[in-house]
Amino acid sequence: MYYTYLLESQKDSGWYLGYTNDLKNRFLEHSKGKVTSTKNRLPVKLIYYEAYINRIDAKKRECFLKSGSGRKFLKKQLANYLINNQ
Secondary structure (H helix, E strand, O other), rough: OOEEEEEEEOOOOOOEEEEEEHHHHHHHHHHHOOOOOOOOOEEEEEEEEEEOOOOHHHHHHHHHHOOOHHHHHHEEEEEEHHHOOO
């Protein structure tokens, strides 16, 4: 399985999007500060993920979610979360 995932920094409320074939291990790497992109934004919280059988599909979804339309999709998908965590 491959996963496209969204982390939220509890430090600055910023988002980080990525994809991996081992979500649990990748989240641990982020949490321990082993990922350059998020190590200065700890702690992070996993707030969304999608599972895919194919790596290319997960990568394409990550690219889409990083686009303007993808961000709009995520904001709509996570509307209740965003309202309750302002």
